[in-house]
Amino acid sequence: MKEREIGDAWKGPPQCRSCGIRDLVLFADLRQTDFSLIHLPIDEVRFKPGESLYHAGDSKPYLFTLREGTVKLVQYLPDGSHRIVRLLRQGAVAGLEALLGEPYAHTATALQPVLTCRIPRAVVDRLSAETPRLHTQLMKRWHQSLQQADDWLTELSTGSARLRLARLLLQMLDATDGDICHLPIREDVGAMLAITMETASRTVAEFRRAGLIADVGDHLVRCNREGLEDVVAEA
Amino acid sequence: MKEREIGDAWKGPPQCRSCGIRDLVLFADLRQTDFSLIHLPIDEVRFKPGESLYHAGDSKPYLFTLREGTVKLVQYLPDGSHRIVRLLRQGAVAGLEALLGEPYAHTATALQPVLTCRIPRAVVDRLSAETPRLHTQLMKRWHQSLQQADDWLTELSTGSARLRLARLLLQMLDATDGDICHLPIREDVGAMLAITMETASRTVAEFRRAGLIADVGDHLVRCNREGLEDVVAEA
DNA sequence: CGCTTGTTTGACCAGACTCAAAGGTTGTGG
DNA sequence: CCACAACCTTTGAGTCTGGTCAAACAAGCG
Numbered sequence: 001m002k003e004r005e006i007g008d009a010w011k012g013p014p015q016c017r018s019c020g021i022r023d024l025v026l027f028a029d030l031r032q033t034d035f036s037l038i039h040l041p042i043d044e045v046r047f048k049p050g051e052s053l054y055h056a057g058d059s060k061p062y063l064f065t066l067r068e069g070t071v072k073l074v075q076y077l078p079d080g081s082h083r084i085v086r087l088l089r090q091g092a093v094a095g096l097e098a099l100l101g102e103p104y105a106h107t108a109t110a111l112q113p114v115l116t117c118r119i120p121r122a123v124v125d126r127l128s129a130e131t132p133r134l135h136t137q138l139m140k141r142w143h144q145s146l147q148q149a150d151d152w153l154t155e156l157s158t159g160s161a162r163l164r165l166a167r168l169l170l171q172m173l174d175a176t177d178g179d180i181c182h183l184p185i186r187e188d189v190g191a192m193l194a195i196t197m198e199t200a201s202r203t204v205a206e207f208r209r210a211g212l213i214a215d216v217g218d219h220l221v222r223c224n225r226e227g228l229e230d231v232v233a234e235a
Numbered sequence: 236m237k238e239r240e241i242g243d244a245w246k247g248p249p250q251c252r253s254c255g256i257r258d259l260v261l262f263a264d265l266r267q268t269d270f271s272l273i274h275l276p277i278d279e280v281r282f283k284p285g286e287s288l289y290h291a292g293d294s295k296p297y298l299f300t301l302r303e304g305t306v307k308l309v310q311y312l313p314d315g316s317h318r319i320v321r322l323l324r325q326g327a328v329a330g331l332e333a334l335l336g337e338p339y340a341h342t343a344t345a346l347q348p349v350l351t352c353r354i355p356r357a358v359v360d361r362l363s364a365e366t367p368r369l370h371t372q373l374m375k376r377w378h379q380s381l382q383q384a385d386d387w388l389t390e391l392s393t394g395s396a397r398l399r400l401a402r403l404l405l406q407m408l409d410a411t412d413g414d415i416c417h418l419p420i421r422e423d424v425g426a427m428l429a430i431t432m433e434t435a436s437r438t439v440a441e442f443r444r445a446g447l448i449a450d451v452g453d454h455l456v457r458c459n460r461e462g463l464e465d466v467v468a469e470a
Numbered sequence: 471c472g473c474t475t476g477t478t479t480g481a482c483c484a485g486a487c488t489c490a491a492a493g494g495t496t497g498t499g500g
Numbered sequence: 501c502c503a504c505a506a507c508c509t510t511t512g513a514g515t516c517t518g519g520t521c522a523a524a525c526a527a528g529c530g
Contacts, residue, residue, distance in 0.1 A: 075388070083392075135363060149381060153310070153388055154310045187508085232314075
């Protein structure tokens with residue numbers, strides 16, 4: 001719930017230019033001169049697991065670039081049920097809808113310790129008006145989000161629980177290197193795959209017994225890529 | 236499969252300015268002077284039901300504004316299975332990914348007789364570079380698509396078949412006025428709701444018997460809004 | 471008229487949901 | 501340091517929805 005600014009010094013332009021993940025983020029294509037157009041502070045904001053960057057329905061003029069950690073986007077229905085519609089990782093942007101003056105469509109919650117750059121809408125608006133170099137990056141972000149949404153629709157919302165879990169794990173492996181990935185709590189697994197927590201638990205346990213995954217502590221699992229691919233293939 | 240240009244005269248700017256659905260489409264905010272920047276022909280292209288505007292994997296430099304009819308966006312998985320991830324209606328834009336030089340992510344197929352304006356990518360690129368008035372519209376389109384994708388995930392991919400069908404019908408009613416909406420063939424209903432054709436058929440038949448819908452010919456049904464809302468509410 | 475395409479329905483079965491209870495962990499306060 | 505609470509996970513038993521396979525029926529078309 002609480003955000004903690006790291007000091008209140010203007011963390012903007014100087015940091016952006018030398019940003020460690022510059023080539024991953026929204027400002028990847030900006031040139032030296034463009035940075036002088038940034039006239040509002042871009043703060044680094046940290047969130048602890050379980051804290052939310054923003055809540056569905058909020059209207060605030062900020063978007064967030066994810067520097068570290070993973071964020072879940074949760075969409076709620078009028079009846080109170082909910083579904084995780086996307087996971088955001090390093091380099092992704094959360095809250096693009098703020099650029100349109102729309103309230104946030106989801107609640108964005110940290111799954112792990114998260115480090116973000118909080119960008120005021122006005123900064124992007126100004127850069128957009130002055131330089132075309134941001135447009136492409138913005139469209140790429142929209143496109144990525146949409147592609148991910150469509151993939152969830154086809155991969156994680158169809159087929160048996162086994163199949164969905166296998167696809168989820170493979171998707172998470174793609175996002176990291178190595179065979180280790182983060183496996184969220186069962187309730188979140190359920191909310192991602194549109195199955196119940198119990199089915200998620202049973203299926204995870206089954207995968208464990210079948211040697212497809214092995215716990216390595218702290219919600220991390222080592223995955224057997226080939227095995228998981230077999231599960232997907234044979235289905 | 237085949238596109239048919241209506242003549243080969245340049246159908247662009249003059250028509251755009253006086254477009255009947257100008258306020259709905261991508262060029263809504265353009266001014267008189269902006270139209271002079273359009274240097275390539277924008278053709279009206281018609282598609283018969285079952286014909287495709289484009290196929291997944293194609294790389295062509297066109298996006299399409301939908302003037303009449305409904306289009307389904309179908310995404311395919313490596314294993315050959317597929318899912319309908321979105322329906323596009325009047326005013327919507329298909330093939331936005333062409334702006335990024337990406338191959339089309341879906342196959343876009345007409346469900347009814349469809350009339351489109353086929354816009355070369357270069358036209359949008361040029362307008363984008365010269366005027367900021369297109370940006371907002373473009374972002375709105377991306378945002379709409381994303382919102383629709385997320386809604387499908389939460390509304391049409393969770394809950395029982397009854398619930399999903401009720402939500403689908405209510406969604407389609409929102410898109411039209413009156414209580415009549417188009418109900419696609421059962422296989423497409425199944426591909427939208429991630430259920431089998433048989434379950435789709437059974438559920439439609441059940442709704443018909445319960446008086447929630449009534450056939451009025453040619454794949455059109457009159458819907459009982461309150462009844463459908465009850466189905467959604469009681470679930 | 472026969473063919474294709476779409477729809478409906480039945481019977482059976484399996485996977486997933488529900489309800490319920492029992493272990494594990496973690497963190498907190500005594 | 502221990503005990504308890506809160507939270508998460510696992511497992512079981514019973515039920516029911518939806519998948520599968522199969523057949524019959526209807527409509528459109530060459």
